Amino acid sequence: MADYSIWVLEYAAVEKFPFSVMLYGPMHQGTRKLPYGYALLKGKGETILIDTGYDHVAFGKQLAESYGVSNYHGPREVLAECGVKPEEVTSVLITHAHFDHMGAIHMFPNAKFYLQKSELDKWVWALTLGQEYRFLTGGGDPADIVRAVEAAKEGRMILIDGDKEDVLPGIDVHLAADTHTFGSMYVVVRNDGARDSADKWIFAGDLIYTYDNLTGLDPANPQFVPIGLAVGSQQNLIFSSAEMLKAAGGEVRRVIPVHEDRLHEIFPSRLTDRGLQVVEIALANGDKSRVS
Amino acid sequence: MSEATEGSTQPATWRYVNAAQPAQQLISRTLTQIAGFALLAMTSKRPLALAEGALLGAQQASLQAIEAVRALEAHGGASHHLHHLRQAAAMLRQACASALRCLGPEASEGEREALVRALRATSHHLRATARLLPGFELVDLHRACCAAHASQLRLCEA
Numbered sequence: 444m445a446d447y448s449i450w451v452l453e454y455a456a457v458e459k460f461p462f463s464v465m466l467y468g469p470m471h472q473g474t475r476k477l478p479y480g481y482a483l484l485k486g487k488g489e490t491i492l493i494d495t496g497y498d499h500v501a502f503g504k505q506l507a508e509s510y511g512v513s514n515y516h517g518p519r520e521v522l523a524e525c526g527v528k529p530e531e532v533t534s535v536l537i538t539h540a541h542f543d544h545m546g547a548i549h550m551f552p553n554a555k556f557y558l559q560k561s562e563l564d565k566w567v568w569a570l571t572l573g574q575e576y577r578f579l580t581g582g583g584d585p586a587d588i589v590r591a592v593e594a595a596k597e598g599r600m601i602l603i604d605g606d607k608e609d610v611l612p613g614i615d616v617h618l619a620a621d622t623h624t625f626g627s628m629y630v631v632v633r634n635d636g637a638r639d640s641a642d643k644w645i646f647a648g649d650l651i652y653t654y655d656n657l658t659g660l661d662p663a664n665p666q667f668v669p670i671g672l673a674v675g676s677q678q679n680l681i682f683s684s685a686e687m688l689k690a691a692g693g694e695v696r697r698v699i700p701v702h703e704d705r706l707h708e709i710f711p712s713r714l715t716d717r718g719l720q721v722v723e724i725a726l727a728n729g730d731k732s733r734v735s
Numbered sequence: 736m737s738e739a740t741e742g743s744t745q746p747a748t749w750r751y752v753n754a755a756q757p758a759q760q761l762i763s764r765t766l767t768q769i770a771g772f773a774l775l776a777m778t779s780k781r782p783l784a785l786a787e788g789a790l791l792g793a794q795q796a797s798l799q800a801i802e803a804v805r806a807l808e809a810h811g812g813a814s815h816h817l818h819h820l821r822q823a824a825a826m827l828r829q830a831c832a833s834a835l836r837c838l839g840p841e842a843s844e845g846e847r848e849a850l851v852r853a854l855r856a857t858s859h860h861l862r863a864t865a866r867l868l869p870g871f872e873l874v875d876l877h878r879a880c881c882a883a884h885a886s887q888l889r890l891c892e893a
Binding site: 501502505506509510542560563564566567570571574577580581582583584585586588589591592593595596600601602 | 760763764766767768770771772773774775777778779789792847848850851854855857858861862865872873874875876877
């Protein structure tokens, strides 16, 4: 009996993304489609997002013209595919403070937001180091932190200090310190509500971009291969990948990378008339399928 | 295309851009620091022990930014950009002052509101500087995962 219905909703994509960024290694290994998406969970009286996407008004044109990001659709259209309006979102778990994960918090006026304290602490610290260290803070947008302050003033911003069980019913978060960012976190949904759950789904944020980060490319000789971008270290990325896979009981498909284009081949899915994938990870009892 | 962008190929505009970039980056960094402290203060039940010293540092940075933008000269389309940069620096100074008043749990609702207003205004003017002329982007998209391929994209399309 599943507590939450869970979907991964595509909202934009890069059609030809270099594989060597997704799986750190030799250059010029071809390209793959890189979808942008967020996870939507409904159940237990909550409507939850994992991450928000980017601020299309501020960055859409540049991302489209210079970086090939295409077919953007905003939260109102994307969430409508699952019968949800942005104002109905009750909680947003922000895996990390990069502009494309935290950039649209202003579009969810009734949500509470959850972010790791160390993500913010160390970003602020890194800014004191001087311009020559700006690699460490490059993916963050000051406007997102200002909006977070506005949300905090309304009591809608919660900073989490490390691992925390039951942030929301049946949902735990785990700090992956000094990995892709200073305070990235991954989300574990125990979808049967049990502490020792047999039905866990792990949402990886940008700790992995593809299932291949968990397995490598040689099925006979699996290995963890980190993504390319780490403000922390690739060692920490590798150990976080191992933790997530262990949390999933070794079942690779249960560690969900929203940037993985093959999700629609592994789970029931539907291509909308806007050309976006709706991937149905789980369906709560009595809930309506959005892909069949 | 904005008047500022149309003029962006002019030598005078490029001189302005080169001169103004460090000031804008200083404002952006300091805004993030102050907003970060504000967020920590508003979400913590305890006073922030080290914040006052750090905020005094941010206040110093805001004064540097005001001096830096005061020294800038702009003509034509870049004038509008400089207007927003000066406003950003001025609002940043206000945000610093408000943040210092907001340290600790006894900060009034009015003081918190004033801080949020100043932060929002600084961000608004900074966003305008990023929009009006190239070279003032607030997010380094080259360091974002989604954009790491940009040069490769252009190679593929060449």
